[in-house]
Amino acid sequence: MAKHLITGGAGFIGSHLAEHLLQQGEHVSVIDNLSTGQFSNIAHLEKDGRFRCFIDDVHNDKLTEELIREADFIYHLAATVGVRMIIERPTETIINNIMGTEIVLRNACRYRKPLVITSTSEVYGKSQQPTFREDDDRIMGPTSKSRWGYAESKAIDEFLALAYFSEKHLPVTIVRLFNTVGPRQTGRYGMVVPTFVRQALLNEPISVFGDGTQSRCFGHVLDVVPNFVKLVRLPEAYGSVFNVGSQEEITMKSLAERIVKMTGSKSTIRLIPYAQAYPPGFEDMERRMPDLTNLRTVTGYTPKYSLEQILNDVIGDIRKQLESKDPFVLSNS
Numbered sequence: 001m002a003k004h005l006i007t008g009g010a011g012f013i014g015s016h017l018a019e020h021l022l023q024q025g026e027h028v029s030v031i032d033n034l035s036t037g038q039f040s041n042i043a044h045l046e047k048d049g050r051f052r053c054f055i056d057d058v059h060n061d062k063l064t065e066e067l068i069r070e071a072d073f074i075y076h077l078a079a080t081v082g083v084r085m086i087i088e089r090p091t092e093t094i095i096n097n098i099m100g101t102e103i104v105l106r107n108a109c110r111y112r113k114p115l116v117i118t119s120t121s122e123v124y125g126k127s128q129q130p131t132f133r134e135d136d137d138r139i140m141g142p143t144s145k146s147r148w149g150y151a152e153s154k155a156i157d158e159f160l161a162l163a164y165f166s167e168k169h170l171p172v173t174i175v176r177l178f179n180t181v182g183p184r185q186t187g188r189y190g191m192v193v194p195t196f197v198r199q200a201l202l203n204e205p206i207s208v209f210g211d212g213t214q215s216r217c218f219g220h221v222l223d224v225v226p227n228f229v230k231l232v233r234l235p236e237a238y239g240s241v242f243n244v245g246s247q248e249e250i251t252m253k254s255l256a257e258r259i260v261k262m263t264g265s266k267s268t269i270r271l272i273p274y275a276q277a278y279p280p281g282f283e284d285m286e287r288r289m290p291d292l293t294n295l296r297t298v299t300g301y302t303p304k305y306s307l308e309q310i311l312n313d314v315i316g317d318i319r320k321q322l323e324s325k326d327p328f329v330l331s332n333s
């Protein structure tokens with residue numbers, strides 16, 4: 001059985017990836033500094049003898065090197081994630097994302113280990129294409145708007161990974177994730193689905209930013225993670241970028257309405273102008289839908305989960321958290 005290393009493995013997506021690999025009989029090591037991840041995401045895996053967890057930072061170059069040397073395959077997910085974090089903590093986000101990736105790529109290159117790097121649909125910026133293809137031009141806002149710093153830090157990660165591939169033949173593949181949701185995702189950092197579901201279950205007003213006509217496509221984490229495992233073993237995928245996500249589109253206002261209906265909530269929907277939600281000059285994208293042709297061609301990808309099923313899973317998960325008497329779980333949801 002192969003040995004897999006997941007950086008950021010105590011996070012939302014990383015913990016599902018760890019579970020998926022263990023279910024396949026593989027060995028999994030995780031390194032996570034618990035900055036946004038939670039030990040409770042992986043606590044249930046600790047009893048499995050094929051699972052190891054290191055609470056540490058990928059910036060610990062020596063440990064990261066050792067873990068990479070021991071592994072057969074690597075998935076780099078450790079990052080400071082999302083638009084709210086880049087606005088609140090821009091320095092930390094940019095340094096963490098770029099330097100962390102540099103350390104992982106350099107060590108993977110030293111030991112010639114195949115790896116997947118997680119990027120984001122944010123790298124398409126303000127582009128208004130009906131669907132985004134991996135080789136489309138990117139349209140970014142000015143550097144004075146810190147919001148774009150997250151996208152740019154991930155774009156630098158992509159440039160660096162592709163440079164390692166072309167110059168040093170590192171077997172690296174980039175996945176550009178569109179909105180990924182599912183159980184264990186926290187609303188603490190502004191992720192929209194868990195935030196709306198939590199507000200609905202508590203019968204609080206649901207805060208929709210802007211006029212609510214902006215739309216997104218949400219992919220189930222259980223549809224997303226198997227792609228990483230297929231791609232890391234596919235030599236024809238090395239040196240390429242793949243969109244990963246769903247094409248089922250919904251506006252934020254409709255999403256809020258649907259969640260209210262599904263939860264039987266008494267919540268009202270409150271439109272909050274961007275100027276109130278974010279610092280002045282905040283820019284958002286109207287739509288964001290992936291073109292999935294490349295991924296379908298190499299992995300045969302077809303999402304299994306509809307938006308209805310995704311929302312059902314998230315509602316079930318957050319309902320359980322709210323019913324839990326554990327104050328730690330409650331304060332972290």
Ligand SMILES: NC(=O)c1ccc[n+]([C@@H]2O[C@H](COP(=O)([O-])OP(=O)(O)OC[C@H]3O[C@@H](n4cnc5c(N)ncnc54)[C@H](O)[C@@H]3O)[C@@H](O)[C@H]2O)c1
Nearest residue numbers: 008011012013032033034035036037057058078079177180
């Ligand atoms: N969830 C999404 O919709 C989405 C969309 C696009 C891209 N992504 C990317 O997917 C990856 C995983 O995101 P997620 O949604 O699971 O977020 P997450 O915050 O749950 O996971 C990130 C994990 O990395 C850890 N981490 C951060 N910096 C670290 C460091 N220096 N050393 C060790 N651990 C560190 C955090 O503690 C956390 O557990 C990220 O790279 C993110 O940019 C996610």
